[in-house]
Amino acid sequence: MRYSVYNFGTSQQRAAIICLLFLCLLAGYHLLQPLLKYEINSKTKNEEKLLKNQREVLSEITSLKKKINELEISLEQAEFRVPKTFPNIKFLNYKDRKRILVTGGAGFVGSHLVDYLMKEGHEVIVVDNFFTGRKRNVEHWIGHGNFELIHHDIVNPLTIEVDEIYHLASPASPPHYMLNPVKTIKTNTVGTINMLGLARRVNAKILIASTSEVYGDPEIHPQSESYWGHVNPIGPRACYDEGKRVAETLSYAYAKQEKVQVRVARIFNTYGPRMHMNDGRVVSNFILQALQNESITIYGHGKQTRSFQYVSDLVDGLVALMNSSYSLPVNLGNPIEHNIDGNL
Numbered sequence: 001m002r003y004s005v006y007n008f009g010t011s012q013q014r015a016a017i018i019c020l021l022f023l024c025l026l027a028g029y030h031l032l033q034p035l036l037k038y039e040i041n042s043k044t045k046n047e048e049k050l051l052k053n054q055r056e057v058l059s060e061i062t063s064l065k066k067k068i069n070e071l072e073i074s075l076e077q078a079e080f081r082v083p084k085t086f087p088n089i090k091f092l093n094y095k096d097r098k099r100i101l102v103t104g105g106a107g108f109v110g111s112h113l114v115d116y117l118m119k120e121g122h123e124v125i126v127v128d129n130f131f132t133g134r135k136r137n138v139e140h141w142i143g144h145g146n147f148e149l150i151h152h153d154i155v156n157p158l159t160i161e162v163d164e165i166y167h168l169a170s171p172a173s174p175p176h177y178m179l180n181p182v183k184t185i186k187t188n189t190v191g192t193i194n195m196l197g198l199a200r201r202v203n204a205k206i207l208i209a210s211t212s213e214v215y216g217d218p219e220i221h222p223q224s225e226s227y228w229g230h231v232n233p234i235g236p237r238a239c240y241d242e243g244k245r246v247a248e249t250l251s252y253a254y255a256k257q258e259k260v261q262v263r264v265a266r267i268f269n270t271y272g273p274r275m276h277m278n279d280g281r282v283v284s285n286f287i288l289q290a291l292q293n294e295s296i297t298i299y300g301h302g303k304q305t306r307s308f309q310y311v312s313d314l315v316d317g318l319v320a321l322m323n324s325s326y327s328l329p330v331n332l333g334n335p336i337e338h339n340i341d342g343n344l
């Protein structure tokens, strides 16, 4: 029996098959529609997510740009404060150039000593806890290749390689050293032991900044270095006076026992730029009152005498003493005394 493709059943059968096919298509369309809708929805959702992400990234970029701008402004301000050019310094070859530690180098005297040593061409390391010292006293050297500033309290040991140590760290004016008497004693005793120990370990020469206050309330005038002083060991100033006396005693003990090369400077009243305005002593009191257009206060009869040395003269004296071979204590001050009311 032979069938033709075109000879497929009767016309009713063909119509039924076409109807069936149509119904299948209709059912398929209804079945597929939710799937198509789902696909379109998820596509839209993805696009929305993408847009949201883009918006987040854009806002992050904007806030980062803002932060960068702020950083650039503060960098510019910092650059403005740090000078691009440094004060002129001498050139020293490596044999003559020394590594010098100045404790208390951010203070009044210390910062002038740092200026001197830097200008001479040495490498200078300042160690300071900024109790009375200020960074701005040495900020003109920050960034210089020969200069280093270390925030450190000398009551804690320090390990560093140096050739010389100028040990100046200690509050110097009565309101400062009486604020925390125990700390003043620690700085002058434990701190001095730490510096003498460092000098011994690295074989460095050390100069101790002592004071005319080791003579206390002296019974003789002027005081020569051989005078032993007249000190009240329990008075309000004892933390400083006795602290410095122990610092001297320690220096000579290390010199005798450990062969450390020590120099001891007994510094008298000093004045000059960068001295503390709240120093409590006569020079700063007079200047402050004059600047505020107030009457100048003189305590007592005004006939009491004082001597004042300018800070650069003191620095010359400190350097000359360090470079000398003289190891006993040396008074550094102005030998000429003035009445307090003398020039008014």
Ligand SMILES: NC(=O)c1ccc[n+]([C@@H]2O[C@H](COP(=O)([O-])OP(=O)(O)OC[C@H]3O[C@@H](n4cnc5c(N)ncnc54)[C@H](O)[C@@H]3O)[C@@H](O)[C@H]2O)c1
Binding pocket: 103, 104, 105, 106, 107, 108, 109, 110, 127, 128, 129, 130, 131, 132, 133, 134, 152, 153, 154, 155, 167, 168, 169, 170, 171, 172, 173, 176, 187, 191, 209, 210, 211, 212, 266, 267, 268, 269, 270, 271
């Ligand atoms: N200025 C004077 O008329 C005078 C007189 C006699 C003696 N001295 C002596 O000279 C030295 C310098 O005096 P100044 O007038 O420059 O005083 P200052 O207060 O200006 O400087 C002292 C510096 O030592 C720092 N310092 C204090 N304790 C420290 C610690 N524990 N660790 C690290 N750093 C510390 C301070 O922050 C400050 O920078 C002192 O030892 C002082 O006793 C000064």
